[in-house]
Amino acid sequence: FxxxxxxxxxxxxxxxxxxxxxxxxxxxxxxxxxxxxxxxxxxxxxxxxxxxxxxxxxxxxxxxxTVSASCVELYNEAVTDLLGEDKAKQLAVRKDERGSFRVDGLSQLTCKTT
Known part of the structure; x- marks a missing residue:
């Protein structure tokens, strides 16, 4: 961060x-x-x-x-999925049932090779 x-x-x-x-x-x-x-x-x-x-x-x-990756940018309270198809789509940050924060709709890419 x-x-x-x-x-x-x-x-x-x-x-x-x-x-x-x-x-x-x-x-x-x-x-x-x-x-x-x-x-x-x-x-x-x-x-x-x-x-x-x-x-x-x-x-x-x-x-x-299994290794996977996500990448977000938080700028002026806007959350952008840097690995997603639609960079213009703004995402929401929410608390999940365990009290952890998550980003709704965030891309998670599986890394195929090291």
């Missing part, structure tokens, strides 16, 4: 300069079963993904894993 004014460095902190420039989040993936190394300038998200996939790779002999 990143919060701040426009131009304050949220994308830089979360993604990092290398992936922000190219939009190449896919470059964090696996090459022949080995998780790519995270570069020193990479942000929080690439580091978390690399660590998660390293853990999955380490345990893949003993368990099955």
């Amino acid at each position: 990143a919060f701040g004014q426009t131009g304050s460095g949220k994308t830089h902190t979360m993604i990092g300069p290398r992936l922000s420039r190219t939009g190449a989040m896919a470059s964090l993936g696996s090459k022949q079963g080995h998780v790519s190394l995270v570069e020193p300038e990479d942000g929080v998200l690439p580091r978390c993904l690399a660590a998660a996939y390293a853990g999955i790779e380490h345990r893949s002999d003993t368990a099955d894993f």
